[in-house]
Amino acid sequence: MTHVVADPETHAAAIIDSVLDYDLVTGKITHQSANKVIDLIRAEGYQVDWILETHAHADHVTAAHYLKQQLGGQIAIGERISEVQQVFAKVFNLREEVGVDGRQFDHLWKDEEVFRIGSIEARVLATPGHTPADVTYLIGDTAFVGDTIFMPDYGTARCDFPGGNAETLFDSVQRLYTLPDETRVFLCHDYIPETRTDYRWETRILTQKQHNIHIAEHIKKEAFVQMRQARDKELAMPKLIVPSIQINIRAGALPEPANNGISYVKVPLNSIFAAK
Ligand SMILES: [Fe+2]
Numbered sequence: 001m002t003h004v005v006a007d008p009e010t011h012a013a014a015i016i017d018s019v020l021d022y023d024l025v026t027g028k029i030t031h032q033s034a035n036k037v038i039d040l041i042r043a044e045g046y047q048v049d050w051i052l053e054t055h056a057h058a059d060h061v062t063a064a065h066y067l068k069q070q071l072g073g074q075i076a077i078g079e080r081i082s083e084v085q086q087v088f089a090k091v092f093n094l095r096e097e098v099g100v101d102g103r104q105f106d107h108l109w110k111d112e113e114v115f116r117i118g119s120i121e122a123r124v125l126a127t128p129g130h131t132p133a134d135v136t137y138l139i140g141d142t143a144f145v146g147d148t149i150f151m152p153d154y155g156t157a158r159c160d161f162p163g164g165n166a167e168t169l170f171d172s173v174q175r176l177y178t179l180p181d182e183t184r185v186f187l188c189h190d191y192i193p194e195t196r197t198d199y200r201w202e203t204r205i206l207t208q209k210q211h212n213i214h215i216a217e218h219i220k221k222e223a224f225v226q227m228r229q230a231r232d233k234e235l236a237m238p239k240l241i242v243p244s245i246q247i248n249i250r251a252g253a254l255p256e257p258a259n260n261g262i263s264y265v266k267v268p269l270n271s272i273f274a275a276k
Contacts, residue, residue, distance in 0.1 A: 001201045002037055003186055005139050006046050007118030013046035014117045015073070016137060016144050017054055017188055018063035020252070024239055027265070029254075034063035038070050048073035049117060053105075054146025054188055055134040056084050056248040058161060059238035065252030074106035075251050078126060078135040081108065085249045087162045092246055092266050097256060104251040109135055127176065129169020130157040136176065142184040143205070148172055149185070151200050152207055153193050155214030156224075160232035162272065166225040173215050181206035237273050242266075 006013040015037060021030040041048060048071040051064045055078065064075045085100040102108045111126035122139040130147040137144040147157035148169065156173070159166040176185075183205045190199045209217040215224055238244070243265045247254060254263040 001187060001189065002033070003144060004037060004040060004046070005117055005120075005142075005144075006044065007120045010118030011044070011046050012049050012116075012118030012120075013041060013044075014050035014052050014122075014137075014139070015041075015048060015067060015071075016052045016186075017057070017146070018051065018067055018252075020061040020063045020066065020247075022061045022240060022243060024243070027243075029061070031063070031066060034066055034070075037063075037067065041071055050115070051075045052137055052144075053077040053248075053251075054137070054144065055131050056081060056245065057147075058131075058241045058244055058248075059189075060240055061244050061247045062252040065250075065254075067252075075104075076107035076109060077102070077105050077251075078124070078133040079108035079110055080126070080128065080133040081105065081249070083132045083163055088245050088249055091162075091268055091272055093268075094246070094266075098249060104249070104253065111135075125175060127172035129159055129166065129172045130164055131161055132163040134172070138179070138183075141180075141182070142186060143176065143179060144186045144188075145176060146188045148176065149208055149212060149215065150187055151190055151193075151203060152211035152216075153195060153213060154191055155212060156228065158232050158235055159228055160235070166228035166232075167221065169228070170215065170221045170224050177205065177209055177217060179205050181209070241273060242268075 002018050003016040019033045051067050051073045082102045089095050089098050089100050109124040113124045115122050120140050125136040127134050127136045127148050134146050149156055159169050185203045187201045246265045257263050
């Protein structure tokens with residue numbers, strides 16, 4: 001899900017977790033999804049101040065760089081993105097091409113950092129576990145939780161990527177559970193369990209505490225960690241993990257073109273992605 005948050009008074013806006021359309025077979029990148037966001041922003045007369053990432057996604061390519069070119073705004077992500085960059089710069093042997101200090105982003109959030117979208121106050125909450133760099137954006141009475149919890153009937157995000165940790169995710173979710181019960185929770189994905197057919201993207205903290213099948217508040221840490229680790233062993237790698245990571249650690253910019261003018265992504269053979 002991509003979210004647009006706007007202040008009705010000033011028309012200042014933020015875009016959260018955008019996406020490029022990437023064809024895995026051909027490497028063709030198109031912009032239908034991102035252009036829908038641009039159309040909305042222009043139709044409403046919004047001024048984009050922030051292009052926010054909840055983390056470096058492993059299953060889709062961010063449109064952050066493209067949106068910044070089209071609309072302006074600052075691209076921001078959690079400061080621990082540098083840890084993610086360090087791991088993947090090694091995996092893809094990109095050390096000379098990709099700075100591993102977050103320099104590709106305009107702003108790196110510290111835990112509890114406060115910012116504004118027009119007249120609306122927003123706050124960043126570090127919520128690692130899925131990856132080290134995951135953050136939640138608290139904006140007004142809403143929380144954009146990225147890949148932490150999903151709809152109550154689907155559960156939680158996987159924790160088996162490099163730097164992921166189920167115990168850490170448990171602690172992050174307990175942090176989310178200290179938010180007011182009525183906080184509106186907006187999701188990053190809905191994978192739709194077998195028990196329903198429609199996409200959903202909004203729930204509340206109280207509903208999660210009472211009903212989340214993985215991490216309702218009565219579930220103990222040990223039980224959660226055991227469940228999460230067992231489930232992660234069964235999950236395939238996301239189809240777009242190889243291109244996504246290489247582009248997303250660059251804030252959505254394509255790799256520097258080779259001397260023929262074409263940008264390439266690398267596929268590491270028999271590396272960590274083949275361990276599954
Ligand atoms: Fe993710």
